[in-house]
Amino acid sequence: MKLREVMEILQAEVIWGSHKLDQRVRCGIAGDLMSDVLAFGQPGGLLLTGLANTHVIHTAEVIDAVAIVFVRGKRPAPDVIEMASEKGIPILVTDNLLYRSCGLLYAAGLPGCQLGKCDLPVESDDEDARHHAAAVAKPG
Amino acid sequence: MELSFEVRGLDFAAAGDAASKVKKALQQVGLEARTVRRVAIVAYEAEMNVVLHALKGILRARIEPTFVEIWAEDEGPGIPDIDVAMQEGYSTAPMEIREMGFGAGMGLTNIQRYSDLVVIRSRVGRGTDLLARVEVGGE
Numbered sequence: 001m002k003l004r005e006v007m008e009i010l011q012a013e014v015i016w017g018s019h020k021l022d023q024r025v026r027c028g029i030a031g032d033l034m035s036d037v038l039a040f041g042q043p044g045g046l047l048l049t050g051l052a053n054t055h056v057i058h059t060a061e062v063i064d065a066v067a068i069v070f071v072r073g074k075r076p077a078p079d080v081i082e083m084a085s086e087k088g089i090p091i092l093v094t095d096n097l098l099y100r101s102c103g104l105l106y107a108a109g110l111p112g113c114q115l116g117k118c119d120l121p122v123e124s125d126d127e128d129a130r131h132h133a134a135a136v137a138k139p140g
Numbered sequence: 141m142e143l144s145f146e147v148r149g150l151d152f153a154a155a156g157d158a159a160s161k162v163k164k165a166l167q168q169v170g171l172e173a174r175t176v177r178r179v180a181i182v183a184y185e186a187e188m189n190v191v192l193h194a195l196k197g198i199l200r201a202r203i204e205p206t207f208v209e210i211w212a213e214d215e216g217p218g219i220p221d222i223d224v225a226m227q228e229g230y231s232t233a234p235m236e237i238r239e240m241g242f243g244a245g246m247g248l249t250n251i252q253r254y255s256d257l258v259v260i261r262s263r264v265g266r267g268t269d270l271l272a273r274v275e276v277g278g279e
Contacts, residue, residue: 032241033241033242033244033246034241034242035185035241035242035244035246035247035249035250036244036246038181038184038185038250039181039246039249039250039253043173043177049241051240051241053240053241054152054153054155054156055152055155055156055240055241055242056241058155058156058159058160058184059184059241061160061163061180062159062160062163062177062180062181062184063177063181064173064177079153
């Protein structure tokens with residue numbers, strides 16, 4: 001799913017990174033506890049959170065998240081926006097609550113990030129990933 | 141190659157900078173993405189532990205062809221019972237730290253989850269030394 005679709009589905013405002021809306025997101029990870037996000041995030045994922053401080057940006061960087069969505073209308077402070085722009089991570093804000101945000105994206109086809117699947121190629125798009133998975137699954 | 145960073149207790153503005161630099165260095169030497177990620181998570185949690193609990197400390201990364209080691213040495217309260225501290229969900233962090241998304245007792249758990257070897261030595265009232273080794277190409 002492209003980041004542009006995420007924006008449309010969540011009726012989100014792009015705070016930074018409007019030039020990166022054609023990037024693809026592979027899966028979603030949501031939470032306000034950054035240690036859990038670190039543990040279960042996946043490269044190419046979309047991070048949804050109601051926490052709006054610089055730790056979120058650092059965490060997104062560590063897990064190679066594609067973008068961050070701040071839910072519940074949480075608007076990040078200028079230092080948070082500045083850090084996101086330095087690291088090149090788009091940030092969006094939606095008025096939707098966390099549960100509804102996840103539900104809308106999941107219903108639109110964005111799966112959840114899963115533990116143990118964090119070594120999929122980051123750059124390739126979803127189509128490539130499916131071919132990759134099919135090739136791996138083929139016996140012999 | 142060895143990198144070394146000073147980490148100050150309760151300096152939340154700078155928290156995460158050291159881990160971020162470690163990650164960039166690993167990417168520059170061309171380590172595979174999965175190993176980079178594992179080390180970055182370990183380094184970030186180790187750095188946050190110093191920021192959350194200690195007065196100050198040093199975070200070091202030793203980068204070798206087959207492994208990367210993260211060392212975190214701090215001056216602080218130390219850990220009275222390491223086995224208890226390693227339990228998932230155990231935390232001594234105050235509420236204001238939890239409200240920042242940390243201090244939920246997952247730090248050492250995450251370090252263990254993504255490392256191949258963890259050694260912790262601590263003296264109460266003095267400080268804690270943590271060594272975590274991540275094998276290149278490991279799970």
